[in-house]
Structures are given as structure tokens and as C-alpha cells.
Amino acid sequence: MYNIGIDLGGTNIVASVVNEDYRILGTGKTPTSTPRSADEIFDDIAAMCREAMDKAGVTINDISSIGMGTPGTVNGEGVIEFANNLGFNNVPARDMLKERLGDLPVFIANDANCAALGEAYAGCGNGSKNFVAVTLGTGVGSGIIVDGKIVTGVNFAGGECGHMVIMVDGEACTCGRRGCWEAYASATALIRQTKEAMEKYPDSVMHELAKAEGKVSGRTAFDAMRKGDIAGIEVVDNYIKYVACGLIDIVNALQPEIICVGGGICNEGDTLMTPLKRFVQAERYSIHSKIQTKIMKAELGNDAGVIGAALLGSIQ
């Protein structure tokens, strides 16, 4: 038997047929094209599920369950209570999928939590049951797995480690608080920090690099650092310190087996991961413990979401 995993994003709808070894056998993908009505979006989701089944060479009778990851908060009845970037308010996602695909077991969860589940079972976690995934992207996404299950919290809004404050009265965050980890450790924050350093250092090589690329990106400061640029080194050192701060907070609170770090910034590889691991080792509270949380790079990339969504039916 197979499961279908759906990753409903603000940009794309992706649906995949996933087998029992967590392998993707076929995928359908189409732009989400917001703003549109939920009905239109769910028609496309169902079409992508059918396309995935066609490509995988299976029929709906071969499918055990359907899982979907979505932005926003999803309640226990499979209703998307609120998803800002989809314009969704109380959308009965589970029922809408059943109407379109038949009376299969359907499970809906937050997309960051699905991605965490995918990495924990099928990615760098390799089956880990106590696992936290952190994604350094536009924001800082995260999902917490305890005893093999997503920590959804009482209202299915759990796992937002990006919105833990690391600097009281610090930078404004999109969530309304000040000083959130996300406001210091996201790619967006890194770009802001790079721009601030460029103003401070008019002679920095970052000005040339940004001109050549046509914009300031998450790579600008890292590339400048590799050229020995003082401003670039300062930006990268501070950024890594901020990322490490939140990782150590998670270690101290939860002591998971693994914290997996993903997102575009991770393409920097050891340049990012080696100092991150060093910070965590130096500052974790559990300095005397023989067993320590491992900090690992995410392995599944964008596939983590659909694989995790496909797994939702297996872990209930």
C-alpha cells in the first residue's frame, strides 16, 4: 500500500505518492495562484493527487491514507483555522479532500511540522523519535517531535520556535513581538544585517558582490567572508551566533536526539555547520552529559514536506 502526501504552500501545490520505504514514486505540481477560493485550490490539489497516482502507476484503491501539510493552524477536525498567506479562514480541508478523492483516512497538519516528521523518519533523523527541525528561510520554521509524534500543542499551533525571543526589545518581528529568533536568524534577517553592514562599511567587497548578483542575498556576506572582507566576517560571525543561540535554547529545553537545520542558508555547508556545532557544544546546559543532541544538516530539502505529510496516517 501507498500514502499520498500533499504540500500546500503559498507558492506551489505538490502532491506525491509515497511508498512504505518513504520513497516518492510520482509527483504532481502546480502553482497555488493565490488569491483564489478554497474550492478552486482544492480542485487543483485533487488533480495533483490524480497526476501523482498516474505517474506512480497506482490507483486510489492502492492508497491507505492521504496527509496534507498546510501553512497556518489546523485543528483536530482537519479544519484550517487560519492561514494568512492562503487567505484561509476556517476551511474544512479534511472534508474537502474526502469530497474530491473519496472516503479515505485524511490527516492535516502544519507544513513545518510535516517537514520535521519527514526529516525525523526518512531524512537525517533516520527514524529518530525525539527530533526538532529548524528551517532558516524567509522566516525560521520549526517542528518538534517527541516520542515519535508531532508536538501540536493544545491548539495545533505548537512548534513555533522561531518566535521565541532572544533579544528583549530587539528587532521587530512579523508576528508582532520584538526580538524573536526569526528576526535574527532567518535569511531575511541575514540580508538585513548584510545591508546594515554595507552602510557601515562603504569599502566592503559586499558592495561589488551585490552589484554583480543584482541584489543583496543570503550569500553576499558569506562570499565576502571567504574573500577575507572584515565586514563580511563580522556579519557572518554575528549571524551564526544568533542561529546558535536559538539552537542552544532548544537543546536546553528539550534535549532532543537531533536538531536538523535546513533552508537555503545550509548550502553554505560546513562554513555554517562547524561553528554552529562549536557554539552548541560550548554553551549547552548539559555539559556533563555523556549523550548530547546532534546538530545535523537537513537531507530531504523540499521533499521533507510531502514525505512527512504522507507519514501522518502511519503515526496516529
Add this chain to the structure above:
Amino acid sequence: MYNIGIDLGGTNIVASVVNEDYRILGTGKTPTSTPRSADEIFDDIAAMCREAMDKAGVTINDISSIGMGTPGTVNGEGVIEFANNLGFNNVPARDMLKERLGDLPVFIANDANCAALGEAYAGCGNGSKNFVAVTLGTGVGSGIIVDGKIVTGVNFAGGECGHMVIMVDGEACTCGRRGCWEAYASATALIRQTKEAMEKYPDSVMHELAKAEGKVSGRTAFDAMRKGDIAGIEVVDNYIKYVACGLIDIVNALQPEIICVGGGICNEGDTLMTPLKRFVQAERYSIHSKIQTKIMKAELGNDAGVIGAALLGSIQ
């Protein structure tokens, strides 16, 4: 049947017989008198267990299991790997209790985690399965319960929310980091903040209050605030903001059913709890959720530790 709960602290050893309704039927208590050898301390622990049984009118044959809370980290074999304020290094606590009290099931856990378990099941949690307890004392202790079980983490050092950083490069913490929540929200931190304000405001009524009490305490600023003292109001406002910051971080990460706040500062009652709840309500990420984490005052006081320890055998 009954369970024995033991609370091994840096100051006192407390052992109680607890019934199935989480009620304490008899207690033995003696000073820990550190530094002493682990053998001497465990002889006293066993003696306190016997005293508790005598007072409760039961014998060892009526006891189902023994649970003990201890400072420091305890591994899965019931060995206290490290407990700074007891001078313990790799003390085989489970075996030492069995040697002295007979071959009963014995469970050992961190003391803050035991207190959280006690409050969750028998205190303000009233059986809550997703619960975080925070104690504002000399430090900021905490314990996390998910799905009715303590989140011990991979190395049994989990639940140290007091050592999450809320201010990068902030006040030095006893753990070696800078800016930990504990360095801003503990009673120790409040006293430091009060002393700093007294230096800044030589006319503050806090000088008189401290002189009358013979010292600056956790009450000084609260008492001054009630007299309309500007400096006192400033200290209390900032302190409550710091406490709220960490509580909101916990809400955003875990969305527990309840966060319970305990420790001496909680004797301030609504003066503390009302603004704390207001901060959490205004800043939580889950602003659109119908169900929200409740912030409650701890109910069991010092009994939370022994009751939680006694429960360890029931939740395995």
C-alpha cells in the same frame, strides 16, 4: 497500595507516603547536611522513608514503588550523573535505595521534573497531560510534560527552560551563558534589579523598606510599588515583562494546556499573575486560536516534589 515519594534537595531530605488520590499520609524530613558521602545521605533517605511509613501507619509491604526527585541529571539506569549542590558524580541512586529499602520498583528523576509532574496530575493541572511548570526561585526551574510524560530528552537533562536566552550578550548566568531567562526572571535577578534601581534612585522608598526588613528581598520592589514609588513600579514592570517573555516563548514552542508558575514570588498573587496573563495574551503567536494556554499559579508548593516523585512509578 501506596507509593513513596522522596524529594532530595540541597537543604532538606523529604520522604512521604502518598496514596492513589495523590494525598500525603505521612512525612519524614531531615537536613541534607552537605557535604557528606552519598552513603550517609542515602542512609538518612532510607530512615526518612521508614519514618514516613510509620507516620502513615503502613509497612514496606503496602508500598508499590519508590520515586525520588534529585537536583542534577539522572540517567535511565537511575544513576545521578552529576548534581553540583550535592557533590554527586555518578551516584547509583536506584541501587542504593534498593539496598536499603528492599527490591521494590525504584524511579529517579530530576527534581524540577518531579515537581512539574506533581502539579500536572495533582495540583493546578488537575490531570493535564500537556503541561509546563516554571518555578521562580533562586534560579528558574522548569519541567515539561507532553502526553502525560516528562520530556527528559536524550540525556535526561531536558526541561531547562530557565536557560533559554532572552537577551543575547545580556547578564551573566550561573550556567556559563549570557542573557538566560533565569538571569532576568529568578528571585535572585529581581533582587539584583531592585539593588540597581536603589542605586539609581537614592530617594526611593525601597531604601527604607530594605532597612526595615534588614535586607533587599524579592518583596522590596513590590512593596514599594504598592506605595506608589516610581522606582519600585519600574522594577516590577520590567521584572514582569522578563517573566512574561519566557512564558510566551514556552507558549509559542509547545502550546501546552497549562503553564503553572510557582516559587516565592507567586505569593504576590494577582499583582504578578494579572499582568503576566495580559502580556501572554497580547504577544502569543497563536492569536487566532480558539483554545489558548492557561497561565496558572502553582497549588502544591513544596509538596509538588514528593507527590510528583511518588507518581513516577505510575506513569512509566
